[in-house]
Amino acid sequence: MIVYRLSRGPYRNDLSGKGAELAGGRWNSKGTAILYTSESIALCTVEIAVHMPLGIVPRDYHLVRIQFPDTASIKEFAEDELPEDWKSFPHANSTQELGDAFVQEAEHLVLKVPSATVQGNFNYLLNPRHPDFRQVTVVDTVPFDFDKRLFVK
Template sequence: MIVYRLSRGKFKNDLSGRGAELAGGRWNSKGVAVLYTSESIALCTVEIAVHMPLGIVPADYHLIQIEVPDDAPLLELSSGDLPADWKTFPHANSTQEIGDAFVLGGEYLVYKVPSATVQGTYNYLLNPRHPGFRDVRITTTTPFEFDKRLFVKES
């Protein structure tokens, strides 16, 4: 399986999940490392855009293509298992608890979760603690330039 992420150049080869561990996110609490990836380049772009203030175009980003073994243990979060507040902004503790349980449980390498930003698409959380994580590899990194129209303020 191929997944994607956008990362600042300084961190383009870092798959540790340390950034998410330091900051926390929709699917993890601070202190829990997880690597956020997306099913497509377009979804990665939107996921970055929703976290940037209007008028600021992200600079020094790289597109990272990551290969996850096809036989990696994968858990899919079904729509019936989503808490009512799963898409709220700021994100809810309920989703962090779900993601933390995935990481700390250690049974699965990959967690397929719905994107809160683009309906019908999915992000893939990778568990750096899982023994199979050693088989996850970067296949390519390329500089990525965002379309400025995504970040301009309307006049």
């Protein structure tokens, strides 16, 4: 399966989940490495846009196409299985606990979760601690220019 992420140039080939480990996110606490990816380029774009201040167009980003085996073990959370506050802003600790448990259990390579930003779309979180993670590869990377209209004040 092919998934996508947008990364700054120097990190475009880094699949370690280190950025998420350092900062934490909706699906992981600080200290837990996880690789955030999306099912589409459009969803990646929105996921970056919601974290940028208005008026600042992101620069030096690359679109990264990542492949994991079609036979990969995937754990999926449907919206009705998630805590009520799963889409809250700022994000809730309840979703971080779910993601942290997913990583620590290392039972599945992939966690499929609904996007909090685009209804009906999904993010795929990859577990760098899973034994099959070595089968995750960067297919290619290309420079990515954001449409400035997304960031107009």
